Amino acid sequence: MPKNTQVMLMKDLSVELGSNKVLDSVNLAMMAGERLAIVGPSGSGKSTILRLLAGLLLPSEGSLKISGIDQNYLRLDQNSPPDVRLVFQNPALLASLTVKENVGFLLEKQKVLPEEIINKKVINCLQKVGLYDVADKFPNQLSGGMQKRVSFARALISDSKKGKGSIPLLLYDEPTAGLDPIACTRIEDLIIKTTEAAEGCSIVVSHVSSTIERTANRVLLLYGGKFQWDGSIDQFKQSENAYVKQFRTGNLQGPMQPEDS
């Protein structure tokens, strides 16, 4: 994919929730090949950004473009929605459907491809995340870790109605929260593998330093409704910027204080 293709653009974008201005005139351009980590203290608006990109929320002011198209409607009201795939913190699988039905849900709904092709695609996606012989099982017959893998396999399914040119945007919401360090490494590997296999761009929201460092090539720090810092992962690891330093070290002293957030 050409590196100069713009995948997403936020222009003077604000979001007000009740009396709270969660995002305050933010600007952000994301290009093909970028893997972003969005970091910031609790309540700084990270999930709000993911909700905007997933089409669950619209900006109060300003504009959001995905693949060059202005997002003026919520996702369910769009005729030709952009290819944005959300991997939730918990696997969010439908308990009454088999693994195969969960992963192939979009393709079944679209009724474009024949059943045997859908089956092949689903098995292929499951194998890519290291799952074998689970297609006919129900989610509650799998371990938590396996369920998480199923949710990654679901993000690998490409929309049969999308042209080859479209670049999928994969969103990962706190994918390693509460996991032990070894499970973290497995999920981080899976994020990298899934994003590569989908030939997409990724945005990871995470507080976990290994996840930020291993899955992203660019980091944005969100606080007070604005991106306070934007740079490469190598710059993030060394930056003397007061926000970045406080986030990295967990210092109580610094520009980010709980009463402000």
Ligand SMILES: Nc1ncnc2c1ncn2[C@@H]1O[C@H](COP(=O)(O)OP(=O)(O)OP(=O)(O)O)[C@@H](O)[C@H]1O
């Ligand atoms: N429906 C809502 N109505 C009013 N305020 C809301 C609503 N949803 C979220 N907020 C507020 O918006 C702000 C941003 O919330 P958001 O969940 O995006 O933060 P976050 O950075 O993802 O936090 P965390 O790291 O704790 O998940 C918070 O102050 C929150 O209280």
